[in-house]
Amino acid sequence: MTTPPSTITVRPVGPDDFEAVADLTARAYVDGGHLSADDGYVRRLRDVADRARRAELLVAVEGGRVLGSVTLARGEGDYANIARRGEMEFRMLAVAPEASGRGVGRALVRAVVDRARVEGHERVVLTSQASMTVAHGLYERFGFRRAPDRDWEPEPGLHLMAYVLELS
Numbered sequence: 606m607t608t609p610p611s612t613i614t615v616r617p618v619g620p621d622d623f624e625a626v627a628d629l630t631a632r633a634y635v636d637g638g639h640l641s642a643d644d645g646y647v648r649r650l651r652d653v654a655d656r657a658r659r660a661e662l663l664v665a666v667e668g669g670r671v672l673g674s675v676t677l678a679r680g681e682g683d684y685a686n687i688a689r690r691g692e693m694e695f696r697m698l699a700v701a702p703e704a705s706g707r708g709v710g711r712a713l714v715r716a717v718v719d720r721a722r723v724e725g726h727e728r729v730v731l732t733s734q735a736s737m738t739v740a741h742g743l744y745e746r747f748g749f750r751r752a753p754d755r756d757w758e759p760e761p762g763l764h765l766m767a768y769v770l771e772l773s
Contacts, residue, residue, distance in 0.1 A: 612667050612668065613665050613666070613667045613672065613707070613708060613709055613712045614665070614666055614667070614712075615663050615664070615665050615712050615713060615715075616663065616664060616666065617661070617662070617663060617664075618653070618662035618663065618674065620654075620657075622653075622671050622674075623654055623657070624653075625670075625671040626653045626662065626664060626674045626699075627651040627652075627653045628651075629672070629673065629674065629699055629700070629701040630650045630651070630674060630697060630699040631647050631650050632701065633700055633702060634646075634647065634650060635647065636702045637702070637736075637737075639734055639736050639737060650697060650699075656676050656684065656697070659682075659683035659684060660676050660677060660678050660682065660683060660684035661676070661677040661678075662674055662675070662676050662677070663675050663677065663713060663716055663717070665700075665709045665712050667704075671701075672700065672701050672704040672707070672709045673699060673700040673701060673704065673709040673710060673713055674697070674698075674713070675695050675696075675697065675698045675713045675716075675717060676695065676697045677694070677695055677717060677720065678693070678694045678695070678696065679693055679694075679724075680692045680693075684696060686732055686757070686759070687730050687732055687755050687757065687767055691727040692726055692727060692728050692730050693717065693720070693721040693724065693726045693728075693729050693730070694729070694730045694731060695714075695731050696731065696732075698710060698713060698714070698731075700713075705739075710740065710743050711743060714743060714744070714747055715747075717729060718747060718770065718772075721772060722772055726772060727771070727772055728769055728770055729749075729769070729770040729772065730755070730767065730768065730770075731744070731749070731767070732755075732756070732765035732766060732768070733765065733766050733768065734763075734764075734765060734766070735764065741766075741768075744768050744770075747770060749768040749769060750769055750770075751766065751767070751768060752767040753766075754767075755767035755769070
């Protein structure tokens with residue numbers, strides 16, 4: 606049996622997508638057990654307008670419905686946490702819980718890596734919580750490797766694990 610071709614497309618976010626992106630991102634982090642609903646970071650995840658103004662957002666859509674999103678930052682940009690010059694960082698990768706396992710995350714990561722190559726970046730970097738094991742497997746399938754020397758703690762007790770994909 607062959608797998609039907611994916612009908613998921615990735616495109617830049619538009620203002621009409623902001624509410625859907627805010628909702629699905631918060632749900633992905635809270636329902637996935639990575640944040641509590643009252644965590645202050647949830648407000649930041651929901652502030653899609655700020656992200657769109659200070660970084661770049663891509664959305665994965667199918668039939669006009671937003672199923673996932675990711676935020677791109679270039680080295681030392683507003684939304685970059687660990688990116689250095691010549692690197693693209695992605696953050697806040699989120700897939701609507703009901704779309705999990707359908708290739709949405711894979712389509713978004715592929716779009717990030719493709720964009721980084723086209724723009725001539727040397728590597729793609731990201732950080733992730735230890736609890737995000739499904740995402741870690743996805744990153745590793747793309748060739749990302751752990752970079753413990755770049756791990757960091759944005760606040761006491763929140764350890765973020767760094768991953769790097771060399772593009773050269």
